[in-house]
Amino acid sequence: MDMGLVIYYLVVLAVGLANLFCLIYVLVKMYNEKGILHALFGFFCCTLYPFIWGWLNANRLRMYDIMIFWSAISIFGIILQVILQLTGLAQQPDLFPEI
Secondary structure: OOHHHHHHHHHHHHHHHHHHHHHHHHHHHHHHHHOHHHHHHHHHOOOHHHHHHHHHOOOOOOOHHHHHHHHHHHHHHHHHHHHHHHHOOOOOOOOOOOO
């Protein structure tokens, strides 16, 4: 495997982990404000709900910097995935070739 490809996938992994960290941070804030049902809904059903809720409550809960970071890292992740698709690096190797 090419070393550039390994670095690229490590960057994609780091972006994904940063997104997960931001999601968990906002879910904890949501749990403290709205209760367990909202946090569970945000985690299992739709991660867009905590994202929007976080932006609506960013100033009041003093998490404006986290929301800016989450927005930036999400946009960066989308750009990385588009590059991955356009370059053809997203194609999986054939694990079960026909005999």
